[in-house]
Each structure stands twice: as structure tokens, then as C-alpha cells.
Amino acid sequence: MLILVNSKISDLFLPSFLVLIISLTLMIYDNTAIATSQPVQVKVIQKTNLVNDNFSVNAGNDQLLQTLTAFRHQNIFSIKGQNVTTNFKSLMDKANKEGKIQVIVRLNLPFSPEGNLKNDVHRMNQQQSINQTQDLVERSLSHNNVDHMKRFKHVPFMAMRLDSTTLRSLNSSRLISGIYEDRMLSPLDVNTIPLTGTSNAWNLGYTGAGQTIAILDSGVDGTHPFLTGRVVSEACYSTPLQAEDSSLCPNGQTSQTGSRSAVPCSSSLTSCYHGTFVAGIAAGIDPSILPGFAKNANIIAVQVFHKDNNPADCGSSTPCIEAYDSDVLSGLEYVYSLRNNFSIDAVNLSLGGGAFTSNCDSSFPQYKSEFDTLQSVGIATIASSGNDGFSNALIAPACVSSAISVGSTNNADQVSSFTNSASFLSLLAPGESVTSSVPGGGTSVGSGTSFAAPAVTGAWAILKQKNPSATVSTILSALRTTGQSITDPGNGLSFPRIKVDSALESLSCSPTLSGDWSVPSSCTLASSSTAPANVIAQSGAVLTIPNGMRLNIDFTHYHLLVKSGGGVLIKAGGAIN
Secondary structure, three states, X not given: OOOOOOOOOOOEEEEOOOOOOOOOXXXXXXXXXXXXXXXXXXXXXXXXXXXXXXXXXOHHHHHHHHHHHHOOOOOOOOOOOOOHHHHHHHHHHHHHHHOOEEEEEEEOOOOOOHHHXXXXXXXXXXXXXXXXXXXXXXXXXXXXXXXXXXXXXXXOEEEEEEOHHHHHHHHOOOOEEEEEEOOEEEEOOOOHHHHOOHHHHHHOOOOOOOXXXXXXXXXXXXXXXXXOOOEEEEEEEOOOOOOOOEEXXXXXXXXXXXXXXXXXXXXXXXXXXXXXXXXXXXXXXXXXXXXXXXXXXXXXXXXXXXXXXXXXXXXXXXXXXXXXXXXXXXXXXXXXXXXXXXXXEEEEEOEEEEEEOOOOOOOOHHHHHHHHHHHOOOOEEEEEOOOOOOOOOEEEOOOOOOOEEEEEEOOOOOEOOOOOOOOOOOEEEEOOOEEEEOOOOOEEEEOOHHHOHHHHHHHHHHHHHHOOOOOHHHHHHHHHHHOEEEEOOOOOOEEEEOOHHHHHHHOOEOOOOOOOEEEOOOEEEOOOEEOOOOEEEOOOOEEEEOOOOEEEOOXXXXXXXXXXXXXXXXXXXXXXX
């Protein structure tokens, strides 16, 4: 073990030409903007009492229900009250008119994001309570007119399609605390790299290498030259609820995972290019055209849209693609399930609808729960603010308080005329006249907040490469505090447009979560840490160990490697051991 401490005299600097060796082996190595559909009227039922259960529940189930509702965790997410009469009537009217309605129900259970729970036992207990309550709900509905039922493993929600009679009964069940319409969402339809300082970050060696981002959209063409070899996992969730609709999963079913399950839908459908375009902005690479932001990051591709043949939904663009909230939630759960397989930094959601003048957590607790669960394990959810030109409202799910909402700027560094903004908008990024990849190997130009959000998603991966242990709030703070302030003339409010190099400079660094830690540019250790393998100070990079910090390296198996021109600076009170 080697401990280098100089607490009384001065800091210790180890350049590549002067190496102190005790038990350490040291080696020296020489298109067109696409707007959202009409604002959606969100229909929410929030239960005000949990009595008069109209379903048949036997005594054994009653006892289980009492056990489940007594189960408690810290940091339980609570739902604020809603106008029950108005929202319930709206849902009942739609169910009566259409015969059935697709809804998302919140189980009457306490809930805490899994990353906030103490250990695996608590996580398993919460998952078990969710699963058991879902069993009870399914059992109670076994004789009712219900289909297309979906269960979620990590959050207390279910989705289903039901008739008005079942809806009325479900509304009075003790098992349920809220009912929400399962809305249909639309895809939202620069040169951005020099403007945002991203090329400076690349020059420092930060390109998103080793990081992974998730794109929940219309599928990704992984054979495109921009994206070849970058898609590391794929899934599809595509539920056609109307008779004339169809799934866009390659197997024709409502879900699919595995290779090529997230291929883009047919080019004959409007917006099938969208996911590939978004992926190219976030993580594409092509030297002939300015690459995407995190040009060396990997991609998890999740296709969440279905083919909609209803002119009432698509208008003149019939047929079109739409996504149900429940399919988006299934996609988020899929990403969460991969948290131990990849270093996942962020999820990109360039979709949505509606208009909300304040945070909408009480209207969308299902999104709040999923976003919080992802954030509890260090994964950010980044969402487009919408293209309606609102000056006081954002679409959902960008309006959820734990989403990173992103508006668009143009090449003149002005707020785009189409972008939605409001006092609770998180960030701005370039989103006009963006060139990116489209299915089949070509490129196109497009504008929209859909294309601003993946700029932030890619930037997120770059920053997480420098500090993999940084929390979502730490990365957001770095982007907000270092961003270029731009005023929206529509409301007089100023928002930060991302400056990746400045945000990168403001971050301290930490070892990778696995594999060798290559230090490409000078940085200061964020906290006492253990390196998983070799530590490599690249040429021109100085790794600083500040006072009170320790860098632990298993010198039995690994080394501290300082390349020519690199160095390690151990400040007074710091140590390597």
C-alpha cells in the first residue's frame, strides 16, 4: 500500500519524469418543424375516500389488503386532491360514447423510489406489495369487461381498457387511489456543436465514451452510418387499442425485446424518421457532418408508438403514429431494468401533449413515480417542452417536476418562436435547422424542441463521463449555472442555454464505475473514491487529489499509469493508497 501525504510542508506533484515508487508499479507511456397535436384535456380522477368496495373480495384478500396498506417507507410520494366530479364525469362520458376507455390506475399503496430505499430487502418488499395488489385488482376484475391490462413492476400503477360500468366500480374500490386517462402522445417535430462548446469538451477527451443514453421514440435505425454499432439494447411497446390501429413492433405483438425490436416504422408513416433523427443528435458520429453531442456514447433504443388510422386523431396526416402513456411507462421500466447492465445517464422523451402552467405532478403521478425511480439511481429524464409557442405553459410529461424540460433556441442564439416556455422550464438548447440522421442512411434538416432535448441528453453523457457518480441535481446545476442566459421575449423570462465546456469545467471528477479510469484532462477528485481498475493520467492531464481526499487503488492487480506529459498532484492532506 502506498500513502502519499505531505501535511506539513507542501503539495506533492508526480510528473511523468519524476516517479516515486514504494509498492506502486508506475508505467510511463509515450427537416421541417413538426408541431404537437391540439392540446389534450387531461382527465384525472383522484379518490377522496376508500370505502364501499363494490368488487368481490374475500376475507383472505381483505387481510392482505390491510397488510399492504399498512406497509410504509420513508419519503412516500403523496398525491394532491383533484376535482373528482368533473374528471370522473369526463371519463364516464368518453367510456359511454366509445364503449371502452384506456386508463392508468394508481394502486392504494405507499411508494418510495427504489434508489431511496435502504437495501434490496426493502426494494423486494415494495415490489412484492405492488405485485400482490395488482393480483387483487386483476382478481376483482375477472368478471368485468376489461382488456389490454398492463402491470408495472417498480411503481404502483396498472393500465387497462374498460367500460363505463367497470370504471364506476373501480372508482369506488379500496385498492385504487386514482384513475387517469391513458393519453395518446405525438412525436414533436442547428449548427449546435460549436455554439454550445461541445467541441471544446471533445478536445479535452470527453465524448460520452463508456456512457449510455436511452431514446424512447419511433425506433432507431442502428444500421445508419451515424449509429452503426452504437445501439446496445432494444425494446418495443406498441399497443393498438382501436380496431383500425396496429402494432409497430416487428413481431406484430404489443411488446418485443431483443435485437432489431426497435427498428423504425415504415417511411410511409409520418414521423417514423423521428427516433433516428433524435438519436443522431444525441450520439451520432460522422466526420463529414458535425457529429452528435455524445459522439462516443451508446444507445438504448425503445420504440413506443403504434400506427393510428383514426382521422380524429391524425387529421390530414392519417395514418399517423401515436404513443399511449402506458407504453411510454413500459419503456421507462425497461430502461430502469438495465441500470446494472449499462452506465445509463439519461432518457430522452421528445414527445408529449397538453398545456400546463405549473408543475403537473398531481395530474401525472405515474410519470412522477417513474421519473423519481430513475433519478434515485442517477438517471435523468429529459423531455421536450413542446412546439406550441406557449409563453406560460409546457406539455406533459415535461411539466413533471422531476423532468429536465428543454426549450429550443435558433442559430442566432434566440428563443425559437415555436418553443413552449414557462417559469419552470429547466434549460434551453439549439433546436432549429438541425441536420441529423434519417432511416436508410441519409440525413435531413428539422426544427423543434424534439431536437433540442437530445442535445441536452448528449451533453448529460459527456458530463457523466467526467463524474459518473454525479447526481441528477449536480449535473443540472452545472448546466444551469454555467449556461448562457437568454431572454424569451414572449414572457420576459431568462433561461440558461447549455454551454457544455463551461459545465464540464465546473465539475470535479470521479473514477468510472467499471473498467480503467482514463483521465483525459486535468481535474480534481470529487470525493474519496476507489478506482475499479487501472488509473491512467493521459498526456497533458493532471489528476489532483485535494486535502482530505483519498484515491484507493488495488495495487495487487492494478496500476497508476502516468503518460508522458501527464501528472498526479497530491495536495497537502491528500493520499493515494
